[in-house]
Amino acid sequence: MPAQLLDGKVLSQRMYAAMTTQVQELTTKYGRPPGLAVLMVGDNPASAAYVRNKERACERVGIASFGTHFPTDVTQAELEQTIQALNTDDRVDGILVQLPLPGNHLDGTALLLKIDPSKDADGLHPDNLGRLMRGEPGLRSCTPNGVMEMLKAYDIAVAGKKAVVIGRSILVGKPIALMLLAENATVTIAHSRTPDLATVTQEADIVVAAVGRPNLVTADMVKPGAVVIDVGINRIPTESGKGRLVGDVDFAAVESIASYITPVPGGVGQMTVAMLLHNTVLSYSRRLGET
Numbered sequence: 001m002p003a004q005l006l007d008g009k010v011l012s013q014r015m016y017a018a019m020t021t022q023v024q025e026l027t028t029k030y031g032r033p034p035g036l037a038v039l040m041v042g043d044n045p046a047s048a049a050y051v052r053n054k055e056r057a058c059e060r061v062g063i064a065s066f067g068t069h070f071p072t073d074v075t076q077a078e079l080e081q082t083i084q085a086l087n088t089d090d091r092v093d094g095i096l097v098q099l100p101l102p103g104n105h106l107d108g109t110a111l112l113l114k115i116d117p118s119k120d121a122d123g124l125h126p127d128n129l130g131r132l133m134r135g136e137p138g139l140r141s142c143t144p145n146g147v148m149e150m151l152k153a154y155d156i157a158v159a160g161k162k163a164v165v166i167g168r169s170i171l172v173g174k175p176i177a178l179m180l181l182a183e184n185a186t187v188t189i190a191h192s193r194t195p196d197l198a199t200v201t202q203e204a205d206i207v208v209a210a211v212g213r214p215n216l217v218t219a220d221m222v223k224p225g226a227v228v229i230d231v232g233i234n235r236i237p238t239e240s241g242k243g244r245l246v247g248d249v250d251f252a253a254v255e256s257i258a259s260y261i262t263p264v265p266g267g268v269g270q271m272t273v274a275m276l277l278h279n280t281v282l283s284y285s286r287r288l289g290e291t
């Protein structure tokens, strides 16, 4: 029996419908909509696509978006000044710096430190990462939060399960591992220095792939009935020249072994955008004393 799809498109649409009503009510009550500012540097085509997706979703639910696009040769000081201005701009509730930054002259970590933690829609400020680590309320990273939301929406039990997260970035792998741990999974984090990855993943009830390498997870690496979450976003060349989006999992082969699997596109990526909007509404509500 093929795996059931964890449908990020359907789940995110459901979230947008609920958010639209909520945002309408809040906008009437407080006299302004929630606002999200996205800082993008350079012309990475993939980043540009995500930024467009975010803007479209904001428009749909009634969140004001403030896009700021800088050329690759922008200075660190200029970006930091922009963030300071957004911190004190009362129309802005969420601030996101699109990563990675181009070139070697920009320090992304230093930029994240400048963001007011109450406006940190990406959950990447050390204050919010520390809160995640401690299990305290705070703004949670969007992709990991989206993965947890998918598991919850499909009633997939996490407590007591063996989870293997492949990848340990601060954006994805590490926070997902902490969230699974908070839900009482037994968590292993694998990475590029993990020998014999297949032996590690074969034990897993839940496999999360967050690497950025097509076909990293093959059928032989997955235990029958496991839940497979594919975070990877890779564009591979096609004959038409347009390219095709794939994840890190050999979907066609793993689909017949797993119990649940996320598609790419239409899986985790959709949830990431929905969670970003969710965080923006949450920080608006908290900043206005709503919750």
Ligand SMILES: NC(=O)C1=CN([C@@H]2O[C@H](COP(=O)(O)OP(=O)(O)OC[C@H]3O[C@@H](n4cnc5c(N)ncnc54)[C@H](OP(=O)(O)O)[C@@H]3O)[C@@H](O)[C@H]2O)C=CC1
Pocket (backbone or CB within 6 Å): 143, 166, 167, 168, 169, 170, 171, 172, 173, 190, 191, 192, 193, 194, 197, 210, 211, 212, 213, 231, 232, 233, 234, 268, 269, 270, 272
């Ligand atoms: N769906 C979504 O919403 C999102 C998708 N993404 C996608 O997720 C993927 C990961 O993103 P991100 O975490 O930022 O990427 P990074 O490049 O920051 O991290 C990749 C991780 O994968 C590990 N890795 C690399 N090669 C291997 C290997 N052969 N075996 C095991 N582990 C390996 C690295 O190990 P080491 O630490 O040892 O170098 C590293 O920890 C990308 O495809 C990205 O585009 C990212 C954000 C959101």
Ligand SMILES: Nc1nc(=O)c2c([nH]1)NC[C@@H]1CN(c3ccc(C(=O)N[C@@H](CCC(=O)O)C(=O)O)cc3)C=[N+]21
Pocket (backbone or CB within 6 Å): 047, 049, 050, 053, 096, 097, 098, 099, 100, 122, 142, 143, 233, 245, 264, 265, 266, 267, 268, 269, 270, 272, 273
């Ligand atoms: N500070 C920061 N925060 C991020 O969350 C962040 C980032 N930087 N840099 C880049 C990665 C990547 N990322 C994606 C978001 C949405 C989709 C998405 O919407 N994907 C759709 C398809 C998109 C398409 O078709 O192009 C899907 O999977 O169905 C994908 C990837 C967020 N990231």
Ligand SMILES: [Mg+2]
Pocket (backbone or CB within 6 Å): 230, 231, 232, 233, 263, 264, 265, 266, 267, 268, 269, 270
């Ligand atoms: Mg995805």
